[in-house]
Amino acid sequence: xxxxxxxxxxxxxxxxxxxxxxxxxxxxxxxxxxxxxxxxxxxxxxxxxxxxxxxxxxxxxxxxxxxxxxxxxxxxxxxxxxxxxxxxxxxxxxxxxxxxxxxxxxxxxxxxxxxxxxxxxxxxxxxxxxxxxxxxxxxxxxxxxxxxxxxxxxxxxxxxxxxxxxxxxxxxxxxxxxxxxxxxxxxxxxxxxxxxxxxxxxxxxxxxxxxxxxxxxxxxxxxxxxxxxxxxxxxxxxxxxxxxxxxxxxxxxxxxxxxxxxxxxxxxxxxxxxxxxxxxxxxxxxxxxxxxxxxxxxxxxxxxxxxxxxxxxxxxxxxxxxxxxxxxxxxxxxxxxxxxxxxxxxxxxxxxxxxxxxxxxxxxxxxxxxxxxxxxxxxxxxxxxxxxxxxxxxxxxxxxxxxxxxxxxxxxxxxxxxxxxxxxxxxxxxxxxxxxxxxxxxxxxxxxxxxxxxxxxxxxxxxxxxxxxxxxxxxxxxxxx
Amino acid sequence: xxxxxxxxxxxxxxxxxxxxxxxxxxxxxxxxxxxxxxxxxxxxxxxxxxxxxxxxxxxxxxxxxxxxxxxxxxxxxxxxxxxxxxxxxxxxxxxxxxxxxxxxxxxxxxxxxxxxxxxxxxxxxxxxxxxxxxxxxxxxxxxxxxxxxxxxxxxxxxxxxxxxxxxxxxxxxxxxxxxxxxxxxxxxxxxxxxxxxxxxxxxxxxxxxxxxxxxxxxxxxxxxxxxxxxxxxxxxxxxxxxxxxxxxxxxxxxxxxxxxxxxxxxxxxxxxxxxxxxxxxxxxxxxxxxxxxxxxxxxxxxxxxxxxxxxxxxx
Numbered sequence: 176x177x178x179x180x181x182x183x184x185x186x187x188x189x190x191x192x193x194x195x196x197x198x199x200x201x202x203x204x205x206x207x208x209x210x211x212x213x214x215x216x217x218x219x220x221x222x223x224x225x226x227x228x229x230x231x232x233x234x235x236x237x238x239x240x241x242x243x244x245x246x247x248x249x250x251x252x253x254x255x256x257x258x259x260x261x262x263x264x265x266x267x268x269x270x271x272x273x274x275x276x277x278x279x280x281x282x283x284x285x286x287x288x289x290x291x292x293x294x295x296x297x298x299x300x301x302x303x304x305x306x307x308x309x310x311x312x313x314x315x316x317x318x319x320x321x322x323x324x325x326x327x328x329x330x331x332x333x334x335x336x337x338x339x340x341x342x343x344x345x346x347x348x349x350x351x352x353x354x355x356x357x358x359x360x361x362x363x364x365x366x367x368x369x370x371x372x373x374x375x376x377x378x379x380x381x382x383x384x385x386x387x388x389x390x391x392x393x394x395x396x397x398x399x400x401x402x403x404x405x406x407x408x409x410x411x412x413x414x415x416x417x418x419x420x421x422x423x424x425x426x427x428x429x430x431x432x433x434x435x436x437x438x439x440x441x442x443x444x445x446x447x448x449x450x451x452x453x454x455x456x457x458x459x460x461x462x463x464x465x466x467x468x469x470x471x472x473x474x475x476x477x478x479x480x481x482x483x484x485x486x487x488x489x490x491x492x493x494x495x496x497x498x499x500x501x502x503x504x505x506x507x508x509x510x511x512x513x514x515x516x517x518x519x520x521x522x523x524x525x526x527x528x529x530x531x532x533x534x535x536x537x538x539x540x541x542x543x544x545x546x547x548x549x550x551x552x553x554x555x556x557x558x559x560x561x562x563x564x565x566x567x568x569x570x571x572x573x574x575x576x577x578x579x580x581x582x583x584x585x586x587x588x589x590x591x592x593x594x595x596x597x598x599x600x601x602x603x604x605x606x607x608x609x610x611x612x613x614x615x616x617x618x619x620x621x622x623x624x625x626x627x628x629x630x631x632x633x634x635x636x637x638x639x640x641x642x643x644x645x646x647x648x649x650x651x652x653x654x655x656x
Numbered sequence: 657x658x659x660x661x662x663x664x665x666x667x668x669x670x671x672x673x674x675x676x677x678x679x680x681x682x683x684x685x686x687x688x689x690x691x692x693x694x695x696x697x698x699x700x701x702x703x704x705x706x707x708x709x710x711x712x713x714x715x716x717x718x719x720x721x722x723x724x725x726x727x728x729x730x731x732x733x734x735x736x737x738x739x740x741x742x743x744x745x746x747x748x749x750x751x752x753x754x755x756x757x758x759x760x761x762x763x764x765x766x767x768x769x770x771x772x773x774x775x776x777x778x779x780x781x782x783x784x785x786x787x788x789x790x791x792x793x794x795x796x797x798x799x800x801x802x803x804x805x806x807x808x809x810x811x812x813x814x815x816x817x818x819x820x821x822x823x824x825x826x827x828x829x830x831x832x833x834x835x836x837x838x839x840x841x842x843x844x845x846x847x848x849x850x851x852x853x854x855x856x857x858x859x860x861x862x863x864x865x866x867x868x869x870x871x872x873x874x875x876x877x878x879x880x881x882x883x884x885x886x887x888x889x890x891x892x893x894x895x896x897x898x899x900x901x902x903x904x905x906x907x908x909x910x911x912x913x914x915x916x917x918x919x920x921x922x923x924x925x926x927x928x929x930x931x932x933x934x935x936x937x938x939x940x941x942x943x944x945x946x947x948x949x950x951x952x953x954x955x956x957x958x959x960x961x962x963x964x965x966x967x968x969x970x971x
Contacts, residue, residue, distance in 0.1 A: 397907035452799035455910035
């Protein structure tokens with residue numbers, strides 16, 4: 176009987192030789208690709224631009240060349256990684272996280288709890304960067320007295336305005352007749368809404384004038400974004416959402432009467448049809464809605480350019496002002512930011528190399544020529560791409576660094592600063608960090624509360640909803656601290 | 657049927673370690689598939705079941721906790737909502753999505769002219785990426801006047817519908833989008849089953865005076881019943897695993913959890929609640945519960961099908 180598929184059993188010498196050659200060839204390829212040994216320390220950079228971002232890529236290549244010339248013991252490799260909660264687990268499990276990558280200030284607690292990122296306190300101490308770090312940002316990156324990252328920059332929540340739309344509805348106008356819409360009257364008083372009550376009144380004007388097709392304000396309520404923004408509303412109405420008890424234990428106080436008042440303000444807006452009908456809006460939608468359906472929204476100053484790049488708006492139509500104050504005069508701005516963090520499996524040498532490379536990206540507190548050059552190049556590339564250049568909330572409080580960064584920034588800012596100055600003048604005094612414990616869980620619960628109100632504004636009982644939410648929050652999360 | 661003596665001998669030989677050359681070739685050919693299945697299917701499956709009984713840090717099991725993760729999941733108010741919603745998805749999909757492909761298949765089998773054209777047109781939505789379909793429908797169903805469907809409603813003097821923001825309509829609307837995309841593919845399977853029916857049976861039925869509906873009842877349905885049964889169980893299994901539709905269309909299960917599904921909940925535990933202790937274990941426990949549900953449905957179906965099969969034999 177012939178052998179199936181034409182194979183002969185037992186094998187001839189030829190077959191043995193042939194198979195041996197194949198295995199040898201495979202072995203050689205593996206060896207060539209992975210057995211090359213150099214004495215250099217490889218540092219992978221997650222902030223590296225993607226291949227289609229040619230201008231940014233060219234800039235990073237220049238920074239790499241400069242860095243490797245100064246530190247020949249290092250080999251810088253680009254490993255573009257856009258952080259997302261969906262991918263970080265898999266990458267960390269497979270030890271495939273870049274040596275350094277950027278995330279958001281909401282994430283390090285989770286990354287530390289899961290042992291995904293590395294404590295870099297000793298490296299920061301030896302570089303002398305610890306005391307130069309913005310204290311609020313440093314606190315957000317500190318867990319059990321250890322520091323797990325370096326801040327890139329900060330953001331504060333504020334109110335983004337579609338200036339031309341607000342002028343169309345008569346809320347803003349060209350006061351001085353220079354052909355540009357102004358945010359202030361002749362006495363210098365803001366024309367934009369500075370309180371929640373004004374925001375409500377302006378929304379009524381817009382709704383009436385547009386026959387309900389446009390709304391004055393955007394309320395988010397999904398993917399934890401609703402709870403995130405509502406916590407800022409509640410603070411501005413005078414509420415505290417978490418408190419430390421006499422026994423030293425922290426408890427949630429979502430049912431604070433002032434938080435109920437804040438929720439009732441949302442309810443009033445919904446009852447009168449002053450909000451969009453969607454009850455599942457999240458932060459990925461503000462820029463498209465701002466360009467067509469709503470005239471103000473709460474966003475962070477770090478994402479304003481999305482209104483231009485993704486929302487198709489002109490930079491001249493954008494203004495950014497502080498969060499509105501509540502009825503009792505409280506005014507805060509939720510403060511967060513973007514940190515650089517380091518993979519848990521990175522060696523001390525790799526971390527040191529990554530930190531040193533930050534100087535060549537203009538992201539360290541160093542004021543060297545390399546750092547200056549990098550900041551200038553960053554602004555020039557952004558200008559070349561037609562991006563708006565705005566002031567930033569600096570990650571470092573060292574005066575020398577601030578002077579240098581501000582001097583360069585002022586040369587490149589390409590927006591009408593009258594539209595931004597109130598925000599940047601006040602942010603350092605009104606900034607408010609997110610609640611210290613279980614913030615993400617609280618946001619999820621508050622999303623549900625907001626959706627209940629938006630779905631049924633006429634029947635929703637704000638007090639009862641927040642009491643139930645608080646009970647769930649304390650029993651499921653805060654009691655387990 | 658009794659095993660032939662030669663086969664029996666060979667079988668015994670195998671278990672006594674007397675592997676013949678021919679067996680070796682067979683095993684060698686199967687080995688890559690076995691390795692791939694082990695690595696990509698059975699091992700992760702086993703690990704997932706194992707993880708559901710352990711506390712975890714990241715995705716690494718730390719200590720055995722028995723059924724504690726299952727207890728936590730069952731006590732999470734969103735779990736019961738997700739479980740109920742998942743069953744609602746199945747119910748609505750049977751109501752909307754199960755009959756339409758059969759109807760389309762029957763309709764198409766009766767078409768004489770432009771059959772290829774209609775087949776392509778009806779199958780076309782199945783060729784579009786699932787994510788693209790749900791994004792398109794999300795836009796069409798925008799609850800504000802800017803949404804195309806609501807723009808028509810407003811132009812006709814009506815008030816905009818809430819669509820996906822309406823807790824009572826969100827699941828049926830998601831099922832409609834799933835049906836819009838999937839019906840064409842299922843219809844083709846029915847069409848191929850319908851085309852295997854001998855025309856002489858229809859002719860005989862006509863001669864005996866059977867009308868259209870009677871021909872469907874006495875000739876068509878009995879012939880495509882095995883296909884209907886198979887597609888029914890496949891549809892139930894598939895809908896029980898609904899995931900990306902609510903993830904995209906209702907920003908992760910809204911409004912207020914009314915479109916949350918078990919699969920989506922497992923994803924949320926694993927990735928979005930990654931700051932919660934043992935989040936991966938909770939996700940594993942949820943997916944094991946979902947698997948148990950799928951197995952239960954399949955077993956019930958198989959028992960029902962085998963009972964039905966036996967009944968005519970016994971009759």
